[in-house]
Structure formats: C-alpha cells, structure tokens
Amino acid sequence: MQLKKVHHIAIICSDYAISKHFYTEILGLEVIREVYRKERDSYKLDLALNGEYVIELFSFPDPPKRPSRPEAQGLRHLAFEVKNIENAIEELSSKGVALEPIRVDEFTGKRFTFFSDPDDLPLELYEI
Structure with missing residues (x-):
C-alpha cells in the first residue's frame, strides 16, 4: 500500500x-x-x-455528542496552514471567532493557535 x-x-x-x-x-x-x-x-x-x-x-x-477535551481519545484536532498567523487571527476575530493565545511549537519553532467550530471541534491555525 x-x-x-x-x-x-x-x-x-x-x-x-x-x-x-x-x-x-x-x-x-x-x-x-x-x-x-x-x-x-x-x-x-x-x-x-x-x-x-x-x-x-x-x-x-440527534447525533450523539463526542467528548473532545481534555485530551479525549480519538481525533484530536484539525489543523489549517496559514502564512501569517496574525492576519488569520485578525480575520477570524473580526468574524466573532474566539481564539486562544499564540503558542510556539517546541519542536519546530512554528507558531500556532486553537479555536473551535460551532460544535466545539478543536481547530488549529499553524503558521508555515
């Protein structure tokens, strides 16, 4: 395969x-x-x-709810690549989306942040 x-x-x-x-x-x-x-x-x-x-x-x-936090078993999150994290955060914030503070990936040095979809599915912005 x-x-x-x-x-x-x-x-x-x-x-x-x-x-x-x-x-x-x-x-x-x-x-x-x-x-x-x-x-x-x-x-x-x-x-x-x-x-x-x-x-x-x-x-x-009526789909059953699936726990997503903290660190529940299964799919953890869905990540989207962005070129400029500040611009992406500004755009989402202007549309009423709440985002967590920017963090830095300890292994790659890249910046990222999390937010949620309407069903609280964790989504990530990852700066490339």
Whole structure:
C-alpha cells in the first residue's frame, strides 16, 4: 500500500445551517456539492480548500455528542496552514471567532493557535 495523501475529513455537526455558515462564510471553504439524503434525513456538504476537496460536512438527526477535551481519545484536532498567523487571527476575530493565545511549537519553532467550530471541534491555525 502506498498512501498518497489525506483525501478528506468527515465531520458530523449538530446544527447544519450554523456549521455550513461557519465552514463556508467564516473559514471560506468552497462548496463543491450539497446533497440532501431524504432516506437518512441528512445533508452532505463537500467542501474544498484552494480547489482541493478536504471536508465532508454531515448532518444527522440527534447525533450523539463526542467528548473532545481534555485530551479525549480519538481525533484530536484539525489543523489549517496559514502564512501569517496574525492576519488569520485578525480575520477570524473580526468574524466573532474566539481564539486562544499564540503558542510556539517546541519542536519546530512554528507558531500556532486553537479555536473551535460551532460544535466545539478543536481547530488549529499553524503558521508555515
């Protein structure tokens, strides 16, 4: 097996309209396709970042909550690369997103910060 890259990340949200707004209007991901699956009472929204398919956003009726903090088992967070962390923080802050203070990766010396999506999924900005 020769893995090439991560194809996509699937996220189940609690409120589809709020999460769709967050990922498209706040983070600026592009909608590739949106499908309503009547038999499952579920939306599936395919999103791209810079033209590359990255996230499937799903809605389901009453999905169970998944603990995400502190250090719960499973997917820890989703990180996005940015060129200038201050500019990214300023843009997100202007859209009402609360961010943690900037930290420095002790191994790479790179700067990063965390924020959350509408369902408290931890998201990271990592300066390259």
